[in-house]
Amino acid sequence: MKAVAVQEFGGPGGLAVVDLPVPSPAGGQVLVTTEAIGVGGVDVLIRSGALAAYGFQDGHVLGGEIAGTVAEVGEGVDPSWIGKRVWAFAGLGGGYAEMAVVPAATLVPLPEAVSPVDAVTLGSSGMVAHFGLRHARFAPGESVLVRGAAGGIGIMAVQLAARGGAGTIAVTTSSAERGERLRELGATHVLGRDGGGAGGFDVILDVVAGPDLPSFFTRLNPNGRLVAVGVVAGEPPADFGKELFAAFRKSMSFATFSADTVSQADRTAVTADLFTSGLRAVVHEVLPLEQAALAHRKLDTGEVFGRIVLTTRSFSGARDTSGA
Numbered sequence: 001m002k003a004v005a006v007q008e009f010g011g012p013g014g015l016a017v018v019d020l021p022v023p024s025p026a027g028g029q030v031l032v033t034t035e036a037i038g039v040g041g042v043d044v045l046i047r048s049g050a051l052a053a054y055g056f057q058d059g060h061v062l063g064g065e066i067a068g069t070v071a072e073v074g075e076g077v078d079p080s081w082i083g084k085r086v087w088a089f090a091g092l093g094g095g096y097a098e099m100a101v102v103p104a105a106t107l108v109p110l111p112e113a114v115s116p117v118d119a120v121t122l123g124s125s126g127m128v129a130h131f132g133l134r135h136a137r138f139a140p141g142e143s144v145l146v147r148g149a150a151g152g153i154g155i156m157a158v159q160l161a162a163r164g165g166a167g168t169i170a171v172t173t174s175s176a177e178r179g180e181r182l183r184e185l186g187a188t189h190v191l192g193r194d195g196g197g198a199g200g201f202d203v204i205l206d207v208v209a210g211p212d213l214p215s216f217f218t219r220l221n222p223n224g225r226l227v228a229v230g231v232v233a234g235e236p237p238a239d240f241g242k243e244l245f246a247a248f249r250k251s252m253s254f255a256t257f258s259a260d261t262v263s264q265a266d267r268t269a270v271t272a273d274l275f276t277s278g279l280r281a282v283v284h285e286v287l288p289l290e291q292a293a294l295a296h297r298k299l300d301t302g303e304v305f306g307r308i309v310l311t312t313r314s315f316s317g318a319r320d321t322s323g324a
């Protein structure tokens with residue numbers, strides 16, 4: 001089977017199309033014939049070598065989020081999954097391949113109306129946005145700022161906040177054109193990356209972190225909550241908590257949130273709900289699996305709004321190779 005592996009950690013040129021034996025599902029796992037594979041920010045971090053501390057080896061096959069059809073089940077897995085269209089999560093690798101082994105516990109059946117491409121666009125990002133907003137104790141009527149709204153998680157957070165009855169939804173983004181697209185998804189206020197001095201938020205869902213994080217504490221209302229769900233601009237300064245203490249009497253909170261702290265059963269249930277929620281899957285581009293390096297180049301340049309999706313030869317829909 002064809003797969004895409006990291007031959008050399010660093011730039012996208014280190015990705016190579018390789019032929020590998022089809023993996024066998026162990027106990028509790030299933031083998032999925034992939035149709036669509038989501039290209040995530042974490043794939044880029046692994047490829048770049050930024051997560052070297054996790055011990056990824058040369059030849060590592062990237063890819064966490066896949067959709068396709070169950071081909072085989074391992075010991076202890078209900079055989080009635082075989083032949084079912086599913087979304088699944090491979091974890092930190094194995095997804096950029098024509099066949100992928102995934103834990104059966106992550107399987108979510110795909111409703112007829114949801115394409116594999118839409119599934120890998122909505123699934124993981126929507127799940128993180130959902131639980132991130134819950135971690136922030138977001139309630140209807142509250143004002144929300146989504147910082148880094150143009151990525152997969154942010155786009156879903158804007159839509160979920162709108163659906164959850166947010167009073168206002170502000171977003172940070174780098175262009176007016178992206179701002180317009182975010183307004184179509186539910187944003188009510190469009191700000192530049194620095195937040196432009198706007199304030200008065202009950203909740204800030206922050207995908208960015210980085211050196212500017214502390215300045216966003218000052219935008220919170222009394223009892224406001226800032227939850228960091230990503231670090232696309234790197235870690236904040238070591239003394240980032242100073243702003244919180246400087247405004248001690250505002251009772252503000254800061255938290256990180258990782259989906260790793262949510263039970264698999266809850267993640268699966270929320271992902272299944274997302275597929276019947278009517279939320280918009282914003283797909284930036286669909287490329288063949290063999291062009292994974294091009295997908296990574298596009299992510300590296302920052303041109304991507306929404307999700308880049310790879311498809312395999314098993315994919316039943318049209319394949320857009322316009323970016324080739």
Ligand SMILES: NC(=O)c1ccc[n+]([C@@H]2O[C@H](COP(=O)([O-])OP(=O)(O)OC[C@H]3O[C@@H](n4cnc5c(N)ncnc54)[C@H](OP(=O)(O)O)[C@@H]3O)[C@@H](O)[C@H]2O)c1
Nearest residue numbers: 041148150151152153173174229230231232233257258259
């Ligand atoms: N918490 C969890 O469980 C979980 C799960 C999966 C992934 N993650 C994390 O989520 C992040 C990826 O999320 P994503 O795919 O939604 O994000 P993304 O697409 O990589 O970035 C989101 C947006 O942030 C803006 N941005 C990029 N660099 C920036 C900078 N230096 N300063 C300010 N804004 C910047 C960009 O929009 P503009 O150009 O429009 O500003 C970009 O579209 C990663 O950090 C990943 O580790 C977390």
